[in-house]
Every structure is written in structure tokens, then in C-alpha cells.
Amino acid sequence: MPDAPRPILLISGGHTTQILWAPLAEHYDLAFLAVQAAQAAAGQGLPAAPISSAVDADISEHIQNETVMLAAKVANNAALLSERFGGLLEHSGPELLNGKLPGWFPGFAHHLMGAAVSILAALDAIERAKRQIVGCIVHEDVSLDTRAMVAWCNLRGIPTFHVPHAPCHLLPGVIDIHGETRAQYIAAGGPAGAEFYISRGHDPAMVATLGVPQWDEFYHGAIPDPLEARRVLKVPDGLPVICYIASWAQTTSMRSGFEDEFTEGWKAVLAQAQARGAFLIAKLHPTDGRPDESHPYKTDMDTAGVAGCMTRHHFGYTIRAADVLVAQTPSNACLNGAILGVPSCYLTTEGFDYATVLPYRGVPETIGEAIDKALASRDAPAWDEFIAQYNAAHPDGNAAERVTDWIVSKITESERADVAIN
Amino acid sequence: MTDKAVAEVITWRLSHSWYDGLGLEYSGVALGDCMEYNLLTVLNRLMLQYQAQAVLKDADVKAEAPQGELTNA
Numbered sequence: 001m002p003d004a005p006r007p008i009l010l011i012s013g014g015h016t017t018q019i020l021w022a023p024l025a026e027h028y029d030l031a032f033l034a035v036q037a038a039q040a041a042a043g044q045g046l047p048a049a050p051i052s053s054a055v056d057a058d059i060s061e062h063i064q065n066e067t068v069m070l071a072a073k074v075a076n077n078a079a080l081l082s083e084r085f086g087g088l089l090e091h092s093g094p095e096l097l098n099g100k101l102p103g104w105f106p107g108f109a110h111h112l113m114g115a116a117v118s119i120l121a122a123l124d125a126i127e128r129a130k131r132q133i134v135g136c137i138v139h140e141d142v143s144l145d146t147r148a149m150v151a152w153c154n155l156r157g158i159p160t161f162h163v164p165h166a167p168c169h170l171l172p173g174v175i176d177i178h179g180e181t182r183a184q185y186i187a188a189g190g191p192a193g194a195e196f197y198i199s200r201g202h203d204p205a206m207v208a209t210l211g212v213p214q215w216d217e218f219y220h221g222a223i224p225d226p227l228e229a230r231r232v233l234k235v236p237d238g239l240p241v242i243c244y245i246a247s248w249a250q251t252t253s254m255r256s257g258f259e260d261e262f263t264e265g266w267k268a269v270l271a272q273a274q275a276r277g278a279f280l281i282a283k284l285h286p287t288d289g290r291p292d293e294s295h296p297y298k299t300d301m302d303t304a305g306v307a308g309c310m311t312r313h314h315f316g317y318t319i320r321a322a323d324v325l326v327a328q329t330p331s332n333a334c335l336n337g338a339i340l341g342v343p344s345c346y347l348t349t350e351g352f353d354y355a356t357v358l359p360y361r362g363v364p365e366t367i368g369e370a371i372d373k374a375l376a377s378r379d380a381p382a383w384d385e386f387i388a389q390y391n392a393a394h395p396d397g398n399a400a401e402r403v404t405d406w407i408v409s410k411i412t413e414s415e416r417a418d419v420a421i422n
Numbered sequence: 423m424t425d426k427a428v429a430e431v432i433t434w435r436l437s438h439s440w441y442d443g444l445g446l447e448y449s450g451v452a453l454g455d456c457m458e459y460n461l462l463t464v465l466n467r468l469m470l471q472y473q474a475q476a477v478l479k480d481a482d483v484k485a486e487a488p489q490g491e492l493t494n495a
Contacts, residue, residue, distance in 0.1 A: 066448060073444055084440050094472040097465070108464070109457070113446065116456040120449045142459045151451040177462070182455075 219397025
């Protein structure tokens with residue numbers, strides 16, 4: 001008699017959960033939203049496939065037909081929707097929301113609903129094939145595909161887990177899209193993260209404080225020593241090194257004005273490097289979608305006569321080479337730096353902050369003082385307290401093990417409950 | 423209307439209500455909820471463009487005003 005197929009665990013993909021793939025694959029077959037993640041996992045010899053592989057030609061045709069019918073509902077209700085959007089803005093605001101909505105919204109909805117239906121139809125197909133889906137892990141579920149997957153599982157009583165991709169910078173009570181998870185369980189990185197989610201109305205019993213799996217590499221990974229990092233980045237001997245952690249204006253941010261703020265911040269950091277005769281590393285945000293050539297950092301350094309470099313990659317090297325990090329906003333990089341023994345400060349910004357005293361804060365006019373304080377604080381115990389608030393796995397660096405054990409135990413609990421009910 | 427007021431309107435009211443009663447569901451899932459992030463992105467851009475245009479218009483009016491009125495203002 002052939003072995004029964006193993007249960008399936010749905011995973012969004014992405015670097016946040018990557019370290020969990022292998023341990024979870026000891027228990028489940030992995031089905032990924034992101035095709036590239038499925039390929040990467042399969043390449044490691046793990047039992048993995050993309051969810052979309054469940055879609056055949058018939059299902060594909062069904063998806064197209066269903067999406068057209070759904071879009072027709074939007075088009076047929078254009079007048080009602082126009083009133084809802086316009087009324088909400090008290091019939092002021094941009095014309096595209098106030099009077100001209102029918103000209104674009106049905107097409108917009110068709111495009112997005114098609115993407116959602118594709119995922120949902122694939123999950124339906126897996127269910128029809130009598131494969132047991134036992135859980136679902138997402139690093140966020142605000143975007144369309146992850147939210148669709150979580151909603152589908154929630155409706156069926158399948159445990160859903162949010163393993164946050166952005167553990168830093170969210171204060172309790174702050175209204176921010178990062179708090180908008182529909183997942184049943186939340187794996188908070190540390191006490192500060194847990195408090196943020198609970199303050200947003202999530203049941204404390206469903207929030208576990210476990211650590212940040214994607215940061216385990218900073219404890220056990222192949223991180224270069226400072227000398228190697230400086231050699232690879234061609235830092236001249238004897239120069240102090242400032243690493244500027246750049247940011248980007250997210251399209252869901254609660255306000256405007258980021259570009260001007262970031263320009264002022266960068267100019268202040270550049271002036272500090274110039275005054276101190278420091279080597280300056282401009283580290284681009286990894287998910288900043290703008291091309292490298294569009295950033296002024298290296299050109300500005302050359303104009304100001306400041307030695308330095310700009311890179312989107314080599315994160316471990318940029319941190320290890322630095323004497324101090326200066327982040328444009330609260331950043332995970334400050335936590336990663338603290339784990340690696342590099343102090344930091346940052347430029348304050350409206351709506352985002354840490355819940356802790358450290359790192360040191362500054363504005364463009366005072367960032368020099370913050371840099372001095374950070375440099376003087378290297379190896380201070382207070383940095384450990386900062387890390388512990390955001391990574392409960394500090395200093396062991398075993399968050400992946402803790403999160404894996406927790407997910408497996410919750411899925412087992414759910415399966416036992418199903419057996420008891422049936 | 424301030425940035426924050428704009429954000430509160432578009433984020434926490436509009437996104438959760440625009441699809442009510444339209445039957446936009448598949449396999450039991452509310453598709454309007456799934457679209458939240460994409461919709462917010464578009465709405466944010468539209469509202470911020472609108473604000474920027476309003477600021478420019480206001481600046482034009484002030485630039486054309488007689489000096490005395492500006493001082494009094």
C-alpha cells in the first residue's frame with residue numbers, strides 16, 4: 001500500500017521565512033505562493049512546489065470567465081461606487097475619485113480580482129485533489145495574494161501564521177498597515193512587537209513572542225570580521241567609517257514629504273562624514289525599487305570630496321566595516337548592527353519610532369551629537385536591552401527553531417481538535 | 423485636509439466599505455478586502471497629487487496678491 005501523501009503547508013515565500021523551510025519540510029510538503037521561492041526550496045532538495053502548479057487549462061479558463069463576471073458586477077455598480085467614493089470625500093478631492101471613477105475602476109478591479117481568483121482557484125484545486133492543507137505561513141498579508149490565501153484558510157479553519165517581515169519601528173497604538181494582518185496567530189519578534197499587535201486589537205493569546213527567524217544569520221551566519229569587511233569595501237587604513245542606511249517612501253505611508261526629508265537627512269550625514277574625514281557607505285534599502293543610478297549618494301560624495309561607496313547588497317560587510325550606523329528612519333538595520341556590535345543612531349520621522357531609549361535620535365541639525373553618543377556607547381549593555389525588546393531569541397539566535405516548534409505544535413493542536421470534532 | 427486626515431479617510435474607512443453588498447466573492451473570500459493594499463497605493467497617490475496641486479494653486483494666489491495684503495495676512 002503506497003504511503004499517504006504528506007500534509008501540505010502553504011507559505012508565502014521571501015527571505016523572512018526562508019530559514020524555516022528546511023525544518024518545516026521535515027513535517028510537511030511546502031506549497032509556495034511565490035514561484036521563485038518554490039524553485040529555490042526545490043533546489044535545496046526540499047519537497048516544494050508552487051501553488052499555481054495546481055492550475056490546469058480548464059481551471060485557467062474558469063478563472064478568466066469568473067473574473068469577467070465579477071468585473072461586470074463592478075461595472076454595473078459604477079454609479080453606486082462613484083457615490084461611495086465621492087461621498088466619503090464629501091464630493092471634493094481628485095476627479096478620478098470624485099465623478100470619474102467609472103472611467104478606470106472596473107478595469108482596475110478586473111485586473112486585481114483576476115489575480116486573487118487565480119490563487120483561490122488553485123487552492124480549491126488542491127482541496128479537490130484530497131490533499132490535506134494543514135497550515136499557512138505569511139510574512140505579511142496586506143498584499144493581494146497573501147491576503148487571499150490567508151482568508152481562504154481562515155474560512156476553512158486552517159491555522160494561519162503571521163511571521164512579521166518588519167519587526168522594528170512600530171509603536172503601540174500607531175495606525176499602520178503593518179498591523180493589518182488577518183492571520184490567526186502572530187509570531188512577534190520581541191515584547192515591543194507583541195505589544196504593537198495587541199494594541200491593534202489582536203488577541204494576546206494568539207500572539208507568541210519568539211524571536212526573528214531571519215536574524216538568526218547575524219548570530220550564526222557567515223558574517224565577515226571588521227578587517228575583512230573594510231578590505232573588501234576598499235576602506236583606506238585609519239579612516240573612521242559611517243554607514244548611512246537609506247530608506248524609501250512607501251506608497252502606503254500615512255503622509256507626504258518623505259523625499260525632502262530624506263534629502264535633508266542625507267545632506268546632514270554627508271556633511272558629518274566630510275567634517276570627520278570619514279569613509280561613507282551609502283547602503284540602499286534592499287526593496288527600494290528605484291535603479292541604483294537614480295540615487296545621488298555617490299555623486300554627492302565625489303562632489304563633496306568624501307571617500308566612500310554606495311551599494312544595495314553586501315549588508316553584512318557594510319555593517320561590519322562601520323564604526324557607526326546612521327539610519328534615515330528607524331530601521332531593522334539598527335537592530336542588526338547592535339547584534340553585530342555596531343552602535344547606531346537615526347533621523348527621526350513622523351509616525352515611526354522605536355519603543356526603546358536606544359538607538360540615539362537626531363534631526364539633520366543634531367545628528368552629529370547623536371553620532372558622537374553612539375560612538376561612545378559601543379559595547380554598552382543597553383544595546384542588549386534594545387535588541388531583546390525586538391528579538392526574543394537574543395543572544396542565542398535560535399528564533400527559527402522556536403518559531404518552527406510553535407507552528408508545528410499549533411498545527412498539531414488544530415488536527416487533534418478536528419479529530420475530536422469528527 | 424492634512425496628510426493624516428487624508429490617510430485616515432482612505433485607509434480605515436474606504437478600503438473596508440467600498441465593496442459591501444456587491445457580491446465580489448470567490449470561494450467565500452471577499453475580493454475587495456484582498457485588493458486593499460493595491461487600492462491604498464492608488465488612493466494615496468491620487469490624494470497626495472491633489473494636495474500638491476492645491477498647495478501650488480494657493481501659492482499662485484499669494485504670489486499675485488498685492489504686497490500689503492500679504493503683510494496683513
